[in-house]
Amino acid sequence: xxxxxxxxxxxxxxxxxxxxxxxxxxxxxxxxxxxxxxxxxxxxxxxxxxxxxxx
Amino acid sequence: xxxxxxxxxxxxxxxxxxxxxxxxxxxxxxxxxxxxxxxxxxxxxxxxxxxxxxxxxxxxxxxxxxxxxxxxxxxxxxxxxxxxxxxxxxxxxxxxxxxxxxxxxxxxxxxxxxxxxxxxxxxxxxxxxxxxxxxxxxxxxxxxxxxxxxxxxxxxxxxxxxxxxxxxxxxxxxxxxxxxxxxxxxxxxxxxxxxxxxxxxxxxxxxxxxxxxxxxxxxxxxxxxxxxxxxxxxxxxxxxxxxxxxxxxxxxxxxxxxxxxxxxxxxxxxxxxxxxxxxxxxxxxxxxxxxxxxxxxxxxxxxxxxxxxxxxxxxxxxxxxxxxxxxxxxxxxxxxxxxxxxxxxx
Numbered sequence: 001x002x003x004x005x006x007x008x009x010x011x012x013x014x015x016x017x018x019x020x021x022x023x024x025x026x027x028x029x030x031x032x033x034x035x036x037x038x039x040x041x042x043x044x045x046x047x048x049x050x051x052x053x054x055x
Numbered sequence: 056x057x058x059x060x061x062x063x064x065x066x067x068x069x070x071x072x073x074x075x076x077x078x079x080x081x082x083x084x085x086x087x088x089x090x091x092x093x094x095x096x097x098x099x100x101x102x103x104x105x106x107x108x109x110x111x112x113x114x115x116x117x118x119x120x121x122x123x124x125x126x127x128x129x130x131x132x133x134x135x136x137x138x139x140x141x142x143x144x145x146x147x148x149x150x151x152x153x154x155x156x157x158x159x160x161x162x163x164x165x166x167x168x169x170x171x172x173x174x175x176x177x178x179x180x181x182x183x184x185x186x187x188x189x190x191x192x193x194x195x196x197x198x199x200x201x202x203x204x205x206x207x208x209x210x211x212x213x214x215x216x217x218x219x220x221x222x223x224x225x226x227x228x229x230x231x232x233x234x235x236x237x238x239x240x241x242x243x244x245x246x247x248x249x250x251x252x253x254x255x256x257x258x259x260x261x262x263x264x265x266x267x268x269x270x271x272x273x274x275x276x277x278x279x280x281x282x283x284x285x286x287x288x289x290x291x292x293x294x295x296x297x298x299x300x301x302x303x304x305x306x307x308x309x310x311x312x313x314x315x316x317x318x319x320x321x322x323x324x325x326x327x328x329x330x331x332x333x334x335x336x337x338x339x340x341x342x343x344x345x346x347x348x349x350x351x352x353x354x355x356x357x358x359x360x361x362x363x364x365x366x367x368x369x370x371x372x373x374x375x376x377x378x379x380x381x382x383x384x385x386x387x388x389x390x391x392x393x394x395x396x397x398x399x400x401x
Contacts, residue, residue: 043057
């Protein structure tokens with residue numbers, strides 16, 4: 001009975017740790033797109049074509 | 056330019072658009088650790104598909120799918136009169152869907168991110184906030200070839216008086232003009248809710264007798280812009296598919312092609328006989344439509360050369376379209392727009 005109880009506690013704590021880890025992991029979209037330094041390092045200037053607007 | 060892609064972090068918890076995460080709209084891979092992998096299958100313009108916005112904005116997306124800003128039907132309508140039936144099929148397949156329609160606006164291009172013109176964009180309007188309006192970062196981009204720089208005075212003339220008074224695009228162009236009203240239109244000329252000067256400036260409220268008399272005399276013969284366009288505006292010439300056009304300033308007065316009884320400001324449009332040569336369109340009916348169309352230059356002023364003195368038009372004939380200045384090798388229909396202005400009978 002004791003063994004089952006401790007197994008249950010262990011599984012619970014392990015699962016809780018995994019879920020917390022998952023929830024706190026920030027999306028890489030957010031990590032890059034909210035950090036000016038990171039974006040600057042990744043940015044490549046676009047090719048500019050000669051066009052004009054419609055109106 | 057990278058600053059245009061910076062998202063305001065404070066929005067992530069406050070704005071319901073972010074509740075489902077970035078990937079819910081943009082796809083890609085939110086867990087990838089490098090840019091290439093994160094951007095794989097990225098959807099840059101998710102609101103091109105109106106179904107994305109529909110769950111919360113059902114009424115607007117329902118009307119917008121038929122709206123001119125979305126369908127770009129006006130662009131097609133403007134040129135199709137020059138085509139035979141076969142040429143129209145080629146145009147629809149090879150030009151309209153691939154080239155013209157790339158100018159259609161998704162929801163995001165007015166409410167989230169500046170449109171890309173010639174590879175350049177101002178990026179997110181306000182850190183990915185979903186804004187109601189920001190004309191200087193949205194309208195100004197797509198319409199920055201002609202009307203917007205006229206309006207602000209950047210084109211070289213004086214700014215439009217409405218701009219000087221602090222007005223911008225949507226103070227005259229109401230949102231139903233953009234979101235649509237559920238009807239399908241082929242061109243903006245069909246819309247009844249287009250701005251008209253008399254909506255704010257009805258006749259009979261003039262401050263001077265001279266103005267009252269001038270308005271009465273020219274009623275239904277001359278457009279408002281005919282007197283109140285403050286100067287030259289941009290006219291575009293010689294457009295070829297994939298190569299763009301050139302532009303020159305001019306103020307041109309002549310008969311409106313849509314109502315030959317009215318004299319108005321005309322703007323040259325850049326379709327020439329070989330504009331679509333590269334896709335095999337000769338434009339069999341080129342001469343059916345003129346090269347000059349009625350326009351409201353967005354450089355309006357109360358007092359101009361033409362309001363100062365009647366002689367500017369009736370004696371000097373300044374700005375009037377003549378045979379000598381007609382576009383070379385232009386449409387034969389252009390000649391019908393020439394107006395022979397007469398001296399004032401005293």
